[in-house]
Amino acid sequence: MAFSLDDHWVWDFWLADDGALFHMYFLHAPRALGNPDLRHRNARIGHATSSDLIDWDFHGRIFEAGDAGAFDETATWTGSVVRGPDGLWRMFYTGTRFLAPDAHPNIETVGVATSPDLYHWTKAPGPICSADPRWYETLGTSSWPEEAWRDPWVFPSADGQTWHMLVTARANHGDELDRGVIGHATSRDLESWEVQPPLSDIGAGFAHLEVPQVVTLTGGTHLLFSCDSAKLAGDRSGGTGGIWSVASDAAEGPYPIAAARLIAPEALYSGRIIADRSGRPVLLAFHNIQDDGAFAGGVSDPLPLVERDGTLQIEAEA
Numbered sequence: 104m105a106f107s108l109d110d111h112w113v114w115d116f117w118l119a120d121d122g123a124l125f126h127m128y129f130l131h132a133p134r135a136l137g138n139p140d141l142r143h144r145n146a147r148i149g150h151a152t153s154s155d156l157i158d159w160d161f162h163g164r165i166f167e168a169g170d171a172g173a174f175d176e177t178a179t180w181t182g183s184v185v186r187g188p189d190g191l192w193r194m195f196y197t198g199t200r201f202l203a204p205d206a207h208p209n210i211e212t213v214g215v216a217t218s219p220d221l222y223h224w225t226k227a228p229g230p231i232c233s234a235d236p237r238w239y240e241t242l243g244t245s246s247w248p249e250e251a252w253r254d255p256w257v258f259p260s261a262d263g264q265t266w267h268m269l270v271t272a273r274a275n276h277g278d279e280l281d282r283g284v285i286g287h288a289t290s291r292d293l294e295s296w297e298v299q300p301p302l303s304d305i306g307a308g309f310a311h312l313e314v315p316q317v318v319t320l321t322g323g324t325h326l327l328f329s330c331d332s333a334k335l336a337g338d339r340s341g342g343t344g345g346i347w348s349v350a351s352d353a354a355e356g357p358y359p360i361a362a363a364r365l366i367a368p369e370a371l372y373s374g375r376i377i378a379d380r381s382g383r384p385v386l387l388a389f390h391n392i393q394d395d396g397a398f399a400g401g402v403s404d405p406l407p408l409v410e411r412d413g414t415l416q417i418e419a420e421a
Contacts (some may be wrong), residue, residue: 176240
């Protein structure tokens, strides 16, 4: 059964596998807010576990937002989890600061929390990295209402010597509607991070590339990301948004975003790929805007994926 909560909206999520259980961390906010648009500034990170990616046990909230003045004082947003060579689990997550209670402008940065067991988390002082104005748009330098530096996806290089972080970011030049790029930072030790130039070019038709994930499957390496219809630009403007993928020559990029193809329309959003217990790659996503225009909230059951002609596709089960 798909995962949902009766009294909370559920949306972006990320997964970790300890070998026995799948751990899902997800954004949730009370339905009592009334307007689902208010969920973003009220988001907290929840935790659930499953042995099969279908039936989930909910374990509650993992930590609170920060104190006044902290980089995550308003809300805690999307991230990823990795296990370091020291055996410690690290969650890299987005901290947000909305500058006014009734306005959209906000600043996004990345923080980290650690856990010995995936259940108990301790936040470290942060942020650990933020948008570098040498390459990236910052709040107030354009009409865009946020300083985009969110959704960190962390993974090791093939030689194990460098850790890479991909983030949702925007370049500091070009058409303001078409500046979405994959931001990049690197680290040798998972502690100190150095922001790098973006791993994709502007002008690919996306105002933002949300919730990036890079995966290597049997047929090659793919970048997964999401962009909604309203944020499509250039030749893509007026088209259908949702979950996108593009093949890449290397996990570390660069990524030819202009060649990205839609793999699921935006009734599903923020897709994540993981291998199930049989080793089969599957896609999970959250239930987004439905046919009646209402926001659903909740995570789908796993959808089997196939690689055809160098692209990812959702396979209809017989």
